[in-house]
Amino acid sequence: MTTAIGQPLDRVDGRPKVTGAARYSAEIPVPDMAYAYLVGSRIAAGRITAIDASAARAEEGVLAVLTHENLPKIASQPPLIPSLAGTAAPGQTFFPMQDEAVHYAGQHVAIVVADTYERAQHAASLLRISYEETPPVTTIEQGRDQAYEPEAIFGGFLPARMERGDVEAGLAQAEIRLDAAFTCAANHHNPIEPCATTAQWDGDELVLHDTTQGVNATQITVARLLGIPLSKIRVIGHYVGGSFGSKAMIHNHPALAAMAAREVGRPVKLVLTREQMFTSAGHREEQEQHITLGATRDGRLTALRHHKLSPTSHFDHWAEPSLGGASQLYACPNYEGVYRLIRANTMTPTFMRAPGEATGVFALECAMDELAERLGLDPLELRLRNHTDVDPMTGHPWSSSGLKECYERGAARFGWQDRDPHIGSRRDGNWLLGTGMATAAYPVHPPSNPQRARARIYADGTAVVQAATPEFGTGVATVMTQVAAEALGLPADRCRFENGDTDLPNIAAAVGSAGSGMISAAVHTAATALRDQLIAQAVADTGSPLHGADPSDVVVRDGVMTAGTASESYAGLLQRNFQPDAEAYGSWSPPGQDVPYGMMTFGAQFAEVAVDPELGLVRVRRMTGAFAPGRVLNPRTARSQLMGGMLWGLGQALLEANSMQPRTGRWASSSLGEYLVAVNADAPDVDVELVEVEDTVVNPLGVKGVGEVGQVGAAAAIANAVHHATGRRFRKLPITVEDLLL
Ligand code: MOS
Numbered sequence: 001m002t003t004a005i006g007q008p009l010d011r012v013d014g015r016p017k018v019t020g021a022a023r024y025s026a027e028i029p030v031p032d033m034a035y036a037y038l039v040g041s042r043i044a045a046g047r048i049t050a051i052d053a054s055a056a057r058a059e060e061g062v063l064a065v066l067t068h069e070n071l072p073k074i075a076s077q078p079p080l081i082p083s084l085a086g087t088a089a090p091g092q093t094f095f096p097m098q099d100e101a102v103h104y105a106g107q108h109v110a111i112v113v114a115d116t117y118e119r120a121q122h123a124a125s126l127l128r129i130s131y132e133e134t135p136p137v138t139t140i141e142q143g144r145d146q147a148y149e150p151e152a153i154f155g156g157f158l159p160a161r162m163e164r165g166d167v168e169a170g171l172a173q174a175e176i177r178l179d180a181a182f183t184c185a186a187n188h189h190n191p192i193e194p195c196a197t198t199a200q201w202d203g204d205e206l207v208l209h210d211t212t213q214g215v216n217a218t219q220i221t222v223a224r225l226l227g228i229p230l231s232k233i234r235v236i237g238h239y240v241g242g243s244f245g246s247k248a249m250i251h252n253h254p255a256l257a258a259m260a261a262r263e264v265g266r267p268v269k270l271v272l273t274r275e276q277m278f279t280s281a282g283h284r285e286e287q288e289q290h291i292t293l294g295a296t297r298d299g300r301l302t303a304l305r306h307h308k309l310s311p312t313s314h315f316d317h318w319a320e321p322s323l324g325g326a327s328q329l330y331a332c333p334n335y336e337g338v339y340r341l342i343r344a345n346t347m348t349p350t351f352m353r354a355p356g357e358a359t360g361v362f363a364l365e366c367a368m369d370e371l372a373e374r375l376g377l378d379p380l381e382l383r384l385r386n387h388t389d390v391d392p393m394t395g396h397p398w399s400s401s402g403l404k405e406c407y408e409r410g411a412a413r414f415g416w417q418d419r420d421p422h423i424g425s426r427r428d429g430n431w432l433l434g435t436g437m438a439t440a441a442y443p444v445h446p447p448s449n450p451q452r453a454r455a456r457i458y459a460d461g462t463a464v465v466q467a468a469t470p471e472f473g474t475g476v477a478t479v480m481t482q483v484a485a486e487a488l489g490l491p492a493d494r495c496r497f498e499n500g501d502t503d504l505p506n507i508a509a510a511v512g513s514a515g516s517g518m519i520s521a522a523v524h525t526a527a528t529a530l531r532d533q534l535i536a537q538a539v540a541d542t543g544s545p546l547h548g549a550d551p552s553d554v555v556v557r558d559g560v561m562t563a564g565t566a567s568e569s570y571a572g573l574l575q576r577n578f579q580p581d582a583e584a585y586g587s588w589s590p591p592g593q594d595v596p597y598g599m600m601t602f603g604a605q606f607a608e609v610a611v612d613p614e615l616g617l618v619r620v621r622r623m624t625g626a627f628a629p630g631r632v633l634n635p636r637t638a639r640s641q642l643m644g645g646m647l648w649g650l651g652q653a654l655l656e657a658n659s660m661q662p663r664t665g666r667w668a669s670s671s672l673g674e675y676l677v678a679v680n681a682d683a684p685d686v687d688v689e690l691v692e693v694e695d696t697v698v699n700p701l702g703v704k705g706v707g708e709v710g711q712v713g714a715a716a717a718i719a720n721a722v723h724h725a726t727g728r729r730f731r732k733l734p735i736t737v738e739d740l741l742l
Contacts, residue, residue, distance in 0.1 A: 004485035004492045005701070008636035012478045012497070013239070013471055022239045025211040026196035026271045033198070034063055036113045036260045036270040037120035038253070039127060040106035040279055044136035044345040044665025048100040048109060052128035056112060059126065061119040063264040066111045071097040072259055075227025080155035080316050080348070083217040083249055083509035086449035088224045091249035091282050092348030094315040095225065096256075102131065103314050104345045105666040106279025108252060113260050113268060136345035136665035140286055140311060143342030147309055150317035153339045158321055162337040164393060170303025170334030174294025178371050182291070182363040184733040185657035187284035188277070188667075188675055189352055193241025195281055196271040197254040199261035206233045206258055211240050213248045214509025215468050219502045221250035226258060238500035240472035244648075245351035246281040247472070248511040253280065278658070278670040282350025284320060285310045286659070289363040294334075299377050299385045301332035306364065308337075311344035318348045322360030325441045325712065328600060329364065331388035345665045351511060353648055354708035357442050358715070359733070362652075365438035365716035366731060369723065379437055379720065380407060380416060391598025399595075399697035400704070402628025403439070403602035409689050410626030411437075414606035423727040431610035433621075436720025438713035440603035440627065444704050445512035446590035452505035453522035455484060455530040456583035461559045461571035463488055463495045465527060469507040469519050470500040474707060475637030476515055482633060483520045483701065487527035489556025490570075497523075505585065513601070513705030516633060518590065521699040526586025533584050534570055535561055543576060544568050588700065597697045601704040603627035605646070607717040611725045616740035618722055620650050620682070623714065626689035630704035639688045642710035646686055649714020651678035654734050 016022040041048075053065040074095045078088035096108040110127055114120035137143045150160045171177060198209040206228065212218045215235040223230050235254075240247060253270050261268035272280050287310040294303035306326055312318045323337035352358070372382040387404065390397050411417065419435055420426070426433040453467040465484040471477045477497045485492040498504065505526075507519055535554045538546040538561055546554065549563035556562070560569045574582060591599075606624040611617065625646050632638045655676040659668045669675040688710075695702035715733055723729050730739050 004482040005633055007482065007634065009478055009482055009492055009634055011475060012481055024193055024239050024241055025198060025209045025237055026269060028198055028209045030198055030200055030267040032266050034113050034115055034264050034266045034268050035117040035120045036111050036257060036268050037124045038108050038272065038276060039110035039112065039124050040276060041102045041109045042105065043102055043131045043133045044105040044138060046102050046131050046133040048102060048129060049132050050130040055126040056123040059119060059123040061115040062112065062123045063115065064113040064260065066097065066260060066263060067109060068097040068100055073098060074225045076224055078221060078224040082155055082157060083214050084445055084447050084511050084514055086447055086508040088221045089217045089249050089509065090221055091251040091350055092313060092316055096252055104347050105664065108256065111256055111260050113264050138344050138346060138660035138665040139662050140288055140309060140342060142662055143311060143344055147340045147342050149338060149340050153317050153319040154321050155318065160339040162323065162327060163335060165334035167303045167305050167334045167336040171292065171294040173302045175297045176295050176374060178293045178367060178374060180291050180367050180370060180731055182289045182366065182731045184287045184359045185659060186286040187352055187656050188658055189244040189246035189281065190672060190675065190677060191242030191244060191246055194272045194274060194277050195247060195251065195253055197257040198267060198269045199257040200267040201261055204232055208235045208254055208258065210235050210237050210254050211247055212237050212470060213243050213472055213511055215470060215500060215502045216506050217509040218250050218254050222255045222258060225255040235502045236500060237470040240470050243472045244353040245355060248351045248509060249282065251281050274672065275670045278667050279347060282347065284352035285349040287322065287359060289322065291363055291367040293367055293371050295371060299375050299382050301330055301386050303334045304332045306337045307340065309340045311342045311346060313346055313348040314343050316348040317341055320349065320351065320359065321356035325357040325443060326360040326364040328391055328393055328598065329439055329441055330386035331392055332386065354442060354711040357712040358652060361441065361712045362716045362733060365713055366719050369436065369720040370729065378421065380411060383407065383439055394598060396596050396598050399597040399599045400630060400693040400695035401602055402691045402693035405691045406602055406604040406626040406628050409691060410604040410606055410624050413687055413689055414624040416606060423724060428610060430612050430614065432613060432725040433608065433610050434721040434723065434725025435606065435608045436717045436724055437604065437606045438716035438720065440605050440709050440713035442513055442601050442709035442712050444517065444599035444601060444698050445514045446698065447508040447514060447518050449508060450587045450589045451507055451518045451522040452585060452587045453526040454505050454583060454585050455526040456581050457488065457530060457570050458581045459571055459574040459579060461494060461569060463490055464498055465495060465523055466498045466504040467507045467519055467522055468499065468502055468504045469510055469515065474515060474641060475634060476510065476519060478637055479516060479633040480519055480523045483523045484527045487524050488531050490559050494559065513707040513709065515707065517699045517703040517705055520633065520701050520703050521588035522586055524700050525588045526584055529586050530582065530584035531556060534573060534582060538568055538573050544573060591697060595697065599698055601629050601709045603709050605713040605717040607721045609718060609721040609725055611722060613726060613740060616737035618654055618735060620684045620718055622685045624687040625710060626691055627706065627709055628691040628693045629706045629709065630693060630695040630698065631702040632690050632692055633703060635690060638690060638706045641706040642688045643686045645708060645710020646714045647678050647683055649711045650682060650718065652733055653715035653718040657734050
């Protein structure tokens with residue numbers, strides 16, 4: 001048997017990436033290229049009263065200046081639907097430069113196209129744009145009075161109110177009650193590679209090189225906005241330099257690049273600046289959460305109320321789904337979750353790593369820590385007393401769980417058992433030491449539509465497996481090579497995964513940790529179909545040594561089909577029959593909404609911090625995370641994903657923050673110099689434990705995904721550890737030097 005799945009195969013894209021051979025979207029050479037530079041509004045609310053573009057247009061090399069006065073109107077505005085659905089997925093239902101209204105600072109108000117990037121940028125600085133300004137609303141504080149409860153959030157996908165049981169009755173039964181309010185700062189993704197699109201027209205056919213989590217999502221969205229047939233638009237995106245949700249939805253720039261290219265009659269490259277990434281690709285919204293817990297003296301939850309308030313744009317009722325995972329973690333019979341929104345002068349927020357759970361589970365797991373303290377219970381014991389083997393929202397069993405094993409193995413590796421619950425019980429010189437834990441959970445999101453792949457084997461015995469998905473750093477190209485090798489019975493070095501092109505079989509945008517599960521399902525289905533097809537051909541072929549064998553007796557190893565003592569290689573069969581290759585399609589239909597299972601990836605997080613209360617410093621000394629992501633396709637890439645998530649949680653806990661300046665409505669930070677992310681110097685020893693669990697519901701290989709669950713609960717474990725060290729509760733993210741010094 002080949003055992004490609006589960007091996008720590010090196011990244012197949014490792015060499016091209018470290019040698020610089022990997023080409024990212026903005027690096028694809030296209031002859032006769034022109035360069036576009038976007039101009040953002042300097043005001044956050046109001047309207048444009050005049051644009052004087054004469055100086056810009058007069059500059060040498062300038063090919064076009066497009067504004068609301070001359071940019072073509074969009075053909076239609078698709079609704080905001082998460083890109084995992086496999087349909088058009090604009091980042092917001094507002095397209096710029098259609099009229100003179102300004103809804104947020106940085107809103108695209110002009111595109112300048114020139115024969116060099118520098119000329120475009122310089123000409124952009126010569127535009128004279130006059131505005132009539134009205135006072136913006138950008139923060140929760142400014143909009144609190146206007147908060148409203150929408151019917152649905154998340155692009156209409158989730159109800160804004162979720163209930164089970166009777167939360168008032170549950171609170172009345174409670175022997176102990178805890179109320180806590182939490183705030184989380186707005187966050188920005190900051191992938192190393194900014195968003196970029198190169199648009200090239202050939203007659204009425206459009207090719208886009210786009211940096212995206214889903215080439216099909218870009219294709220469908222741009223086709224709708226421009227009103228062109230899907231068959232006339234091809235989107236290519238092989239390598240993506242990080243995304244974390246900033247390229248999960250299709251923001252305005254790919255369609256703008258296409259419009260600009262049509263206007264100037266040349267290919268156009270549009271790359272967002274680092275600063276523009278703060279206003280053009282969405283963000284995680286600022287938010288307040290209020291949690292009320294009711295419990296019995298022995299620590300059983302009787303009620304859980306979880307309310308969230310956050311700003312959204314003027315166009316969309318968007319809130320990241322912070323109440324989802326948190327509503328499913330514990331066996332509490334009475335639950336109420338409500339989203340409330342504020343219309344603000346911002347672009348529509350978007351998905352950002354562990355969208356929803358990163359913040360919602362933070363609040364819940366800090367509240368659970370407070371409850372444990374009030375009850376005099378070990379925080380882990382409180383979780384176990386409220387453990388649930390069914391999805392409490394539906395009563396359906398989990399398709400697989402592994403949560404108890406994650407608690408056990410994580411606690412053992414971390415040394416949780418030796419913990420002295422007393423505050424400040426451990427010191428190291430000036431440093432107060434503390435430990436904290438939290439539950440991690442992230443839902444399994446099956447896509448809405450069938451996922452497809454194609455497998456081809458050549459007469460030389462090598463194979464190519466194709467699917468449209470880009471590789472955005474997750475390791476997908478590596479693990480799909482392994483999945484194909486396993487199913488075909490070939491060594492991994494004779495399989496190649498080809499991806500990142502809408503000319504290849506359709507794959508939905510890889511978001512919501514769904515990538516490995518859905519793409520492996522398609523690849524496995526295609527490769528298995530090809531293997532079965534070749535076996536069927538061999539046993540029916542009078543010239544084959546396998547002729548007459550029972551297909552179910554045939555095993556394939558190293559590309560050789562064997563039944564008993566008879567054998568023939570794939571290559572031998574094809575060569576003998578003068579076939580240059582053979583290929584098969586695989587199409588996988590995901591489980592529907594009505595599947596009678598709860599589907600969730602669980603884990604447990606543990607952290608140790610050292611706090612210097614006089615200097616206000618928090619250093620995370622070590623983190624342990626144990627996760628049960630179903631089947632692990634590659635322990636090396638899975639571990640990297642989970643470790644990255646945990647370190648992201650560290651950044652969320654201690655560093656990452658942005659805020660709107662209330663008067664100007666502009667982001668206070670718009671560079672990596674001001675917006676702090678965790679770097680190697682912040683990174684402690686991170687211990688990742690993989691708990692494999694079998695899951696026969698989610699997809700053929702039982703893959704639940706590792707992209708986001710590593711982050712969930714990490715910030716709560718750190719905040720809880722800070723409390724254990726200092727006795728102080730910080731119900732906010734991030735926890736900063738100023739917080740500790742005040
Ligand atoms: Mo992920 S933040 O759902 O692209």
